[in-house]
Amino acid sequence: MFDKQIYVDRRLKLRKKVKSGIVLILGNTESPINYQGNTYNFRQDSNFLYFFGLDTPGLAGVIDIEEGTDCLYGDDFDIDDIIWMGPQPKLKDMGEKVGVLSTHPFRELSTTLNRAIRQGRKIHFLPPYRADNTLLLEKLLGINQTIIKTYSSIELIKAIVSLRSVKEPCEVEEIEKACSVGYKMHVTAMKMAKPGALEREIAGELEGIAHSFGYMTSFPTILSQHGETLHNHDHSLTLEEGRLLLVDAGAEGISHYASDFTRTFPVGGHFSQKQKDIYSIVLAANNKTAELAKPGVPYFNVHKAAARVIVEGLSALGIMKGNSDEAVENGAHALFMPHGLGHMMGLDVHDMEDLGEDFVGYDDEISRSEQFGTSSLRMARKLQKGFVLTNEPGIYFIPALIEKWKSEKINQAFINYDVLSSYLTFGGIRLEDDLLITDNGCRILGHRIPITPEEVEKTMNS
Ligand code: GLY
Ligand code: MN
């Protein structure tokens, strides 16, 4: 938790951005795995963490714009809880830690909201993503759960996105802590990637590293020799000499700020020339992104520039052909990179995605493309100093997608399907760093994980 003034200031800034009414920020509750008492690790709602800082289930925060008050709603633990859980702080004491002096039993939340509803005041709430908060909102506001998201406050969403997009120095510090644990996870994976090792052993080791710092992983680890499957959560294979292993993993700190890195390396520690050729293109696209990312530049343009690097590299290998700009305009690169270049990162690994991707990554100037591949870009708008986002280009050889495009003659002016046929078992390569936008450029967060083929081979063989 940060100093209380951080939360006081954030709520003050929010109050200046929302014209009138009541802002309701629901915290999360415990979530059962297979019976009530056996719960998943508790994960607080990120907006609640941002404005109220408390990492405890069963709380709600209310910011009254006209009255200028902040209130917390929650129930103190009773003796039965304390027998099982140990001593617990009182709500009043928790409130003081984040500068909220007005604290109330949870049942009074409905009294407060009912009064506001009777007075015809606007209640701003965020789109719920968990069933229990959906049902709670239905009960509190009398709006049917099936349509409740459509009543969430766009004014509040936009206000929060504008605040959370620009990271404060204390937030960058927390992200860098998560990056340094992420570094350890990835270097460990490189060293463990020997023929005969099991994917699940390495995945387990990475999770263990995060846990040993009191952290968790920021999303389910992707660790697979089938790197061409973008979000592959299967870890059942045995490592085979020479195959590429793609590891996309990050840490989430005690404060819940995230890191998100991907490295791809050859089992056994030596790239073949064919692997190095493709790898070098992805690395060039990653480096091009870091070179171009700066305030005022739309990330959409950077995505396109990275796509152009990929097209030019694949053309030099004879896999693609024709004019590179035209190939990118026609979306031909998306056969190899069907995802976006990156996303915002912060308290969520895909920051603020619960508020709606388009509110986070798009604005009045830049709207989402409808073209296959480019339409998957999560972050497209102009960069600003203080944004933290990922730089994650990739090249994948996805047999089913290649087969589909080939048989439907998609973009055949730009793709040499004959040459491509020798890459069907290649797999996929993604290289992902986390960037902080600075005054006139960007900075790679954390100590950069080995990334050149030479650095990777040296780390794997050390
Ligand atoms: N963790 C998936 C991604 O890189 O966005
Ligand atoms: Mn990732």
Ligand code: MN
């Ligand atoms: Mn990512």
